[in-house]
Amino acid sequence: MWPMTSATQRSISDEIAHIHATAQPGETRTRLDFAPYRSSVLRHPTKQPLTVDPEDVELAAPVFGQSDVDPIEADLTLHPQGEPIGERMVVTGRVLDAEGRPVRGQLVEIWQANAAGRYVHKRDQHPAPLDPHFHGAGRCLTDDEGRYRFTTVKPGPYPWRNHDNAWRPAHIHFSLFGREFTQRLVTQMYFPGDPLFPLDPIFQSITDETARQRLIATYDHDVTTHEWATGYRWDIVLTGSHATPMEEDTDA
Amino acid sequence: MREHGPSAPTPGQTVGPFFHYALPYDDGPRLAPAGAPDTIRLHGTVYDGAGAPVPDALLEIRQADASGRVPATEGSLRRDGRFTGWGRAATDTAGRYSFRTVEPAPVRDGAAAYFAVTVFARGLLDRLFTRIYVPSHGLDGDPLLGALTEERRGTLIAMRDSDGDLRHDIRLQGDRETVFLTFPGHD
Ligand SMILES: [Fe+3]
Numbered sequence: 001m002w003p004m005t006s007a008t009q010r011s012i013s014d015e016i017a018h019i020h021a022t023a024q025p026g027e028t029r030t031r032l033d034f035a036p037y038r039s040s041v042l043r044h045p046t047k048q049p050l051t052v053d054p055e056d057v058e059l060a061a062p063v064f065g066q067s068d069v070d071p072i073e074a075d076l077t078l079h080p081q082g083e084p085i086g087e088r089m090v091v092t093g094r095v096l097d098a099e100g101r102p103v104r105g106q107l108v109e110i111w112q113a114n115a116a117g118r119y120v121h122k123r124d125q126h127p128a129p130l131d132p133h134f135h136g137a138g139r140c141l142t143d144d145e146g147r148y149r150f151t152t153v154k155p156g157p158y159p160w161r162n163h164d165n166a167w168r169p170a171h172i173h174f175s176l177f178g179r180e181f182t183q184r185l186v187t188q189m190y191f192p193g194d195p196l197f198p199l200d201p202i203f204q205s206i207t208d209e210t211a212r213q214r215l216i217a218t219y220d221h222d223v224t225t226h227e228w229a230t231g232y233r234w235d236i237v238l239t240g241s242h243a244t245p246m247e248e249d250t251d252a
Numbered sequence: 253m254r255e256h257g258p259s260a261p262t263p264g265q266t267v268g269p270f271f272h273y274a275l276p277y278d279d280g281p282r283l284a285p286a287g288a289p290d291t292i293r294l295h296g297t298v299y300d301g302a303g304a305p306v307p308d309a310l311l312e313i314r315q316a317d318a319s320g321r322v323p324a325t326e327g328s329l330r331r332d333g334r335f336t337g338w339g340r341a342a343t344d345t346a347g348r349y350s351f352r353t354v355e356p357a358p359v360r361d362g363a364a365a366y367f368a369v370t371v372f373a374r375g376l377l378d379r380l381f382t383r384i385y386v387p388s389h390g391l392d393g394d395p396l397l398g399a400l401t402e403e404r405r406g407t408l409i410a411m412r413d414s415d416g417d418l419r420h421d422i423r424l425q426g427d428r429e430t431v432f433l434t435f436p437g438h439d
Contacts, residue, residue: 039375062338065326111274
């Protein structure tokens, strides 16, 4: 079912190399217009965004609380019929704003493939097994230091149809909120040393090498626990907030 | 533990094709209960640059209530009758989204009323911000709308259906591309 015009990895890699070679140094934002990711071609705006000072409703993030999230939702390995297959791991870190302040009590949502690289999604039909004991979605609230913590299994890489023999590096999708509506972020966390990094048009849509590295978690043996789970640490920095910080957020 | 001082933001990445079992939820598009008095539907279609509907987009809205107050109330995931002023809706196979909510009132006297909106989609590498203005008085004095040509303004103002609902399409690309926003400090 490959489209007749499917590009090779070599030609996709050449396109990526060309864009990177002509990109401005210090361009740290993800590019919306990044043709090696074929689905972006008709889905990126072509006009410059309008810069506005956020007001009222844009200065207020949605509020989530304990009535929204059950603490067991942070453990993706819990299943009434048994344990998922794969490398059990803990992913933890802090959600901070650009001023370095913790984002407290905010919602963090994650979703991911199972250890075989398969999502519980009807559109994922590639021939890897579903795991009857792994759903792959979780959520939690950050604590007073801005910390989140999930227990899950390490996701596998998976093929996709961007081009011939296209594979995504292993990743976990993250959804985050800040203090303001303007700080909303959806991104992906990757694992250190993945050989698929240079080949992946989604990861490479960030042309700045240093900025790309911010999406890669660190293995942390202090998070790893004896005879239980490996540990990864990944801090997330949201854009700056615009409102005058409230007293409790300024210092402590 | 506290690290003060500026740090560089974490870049965004696409929401991808597989968010449906994680992000949308039953009450996401239902900010107000169906059948409650004075509720409206805010609905429309998301289109790509070829004019084709986008069946794998996700919209989030943040809004004031009918008296112009922006709620700071938990309970968006388990609503329990609370109006939180935040909602989330995925597009269907025809690219359509629909929220059941109350019409926001201006937050300040003389200001325009609008929904703040975030757009996500497969193929969209980072989120987009926009606004959906309620088509009524107050639009003329709005500084954002005032900075746009008549044609571009139109992409931010909802249309009133005959039954009182609000209809608003989002075009990611093309001649009638929606005006998207960026905020100071976002580049
Ligand atoms: Fe994915």
